């Protein structure tokens with residue numbers, strides 16, 4: 001009788017222990033599930049915060065553009081040029097204005113007098129302006145960074161009793177020519193009469209454009225005048241559109 005009682009008691013204790021262990025396993029599974037769900041929620045909240053920040057920035061930009069247009073009484077730059085918003089949203093106003101304007105220009109002149117032979121390129125060796133580095137003052141060659149319509153102008157002065165014809169060369173072809181012809185007589189003036197030409201032309205990207213001597217008229221070299229006291233011989237260009 002006593003042994004039977006001990007056996008039942010031991011069986012009961014063993015049965016209860018097994019139940020408690022199972023309960024712990026279930027609780028642990030629940031905790032793991034809650035932990036995973038919590039991590040997912042944190043991740044989703046971070047994503048939503050990023051989206052809200054982007055939307056706030058976008059609204060501020062639109063508000064700024066609208067106010068700018070209202071203040072000026074005109075459409076915004078993007079509206080005027082009908083540029084898709086995605087093309088300019090990453091630029092500030094200042095940079096955007098520069099990037100969309102055809103702000104490409106150079107201006108160069110000769111630092112001193114020099115005698116040139118036929119077909120010799122005139123290197124305007126002082127560049128006063130070249131904001132996108134499209135002119136090389138060492139060889140006198142202009143190369144457009146993008147295709148477009150460009151304006152060119154050049155001025156050449158010849159000494160008294162001489163003349164010199166100069167031409168604009170674009171892609172190996174003459175695109176404009178002028179003759180700088182000084183006075184035949186110095187009786188009433190200095191004998192310096194610089195000539196200026198203007199050419200508007202479609203130029204493809206990286207095309208070589210330069211000013212060279214077409215002919216000197218005498219067979220010998222002809223002088224191009226340029227100094228800071230009387231006259232500068234110059235070469236300039238800019239993109240029109």
Ligand SMILES: [Ca+2]
Pocket residue numbers: 127130133134135136137
């Ligand atoms: Ca340059």
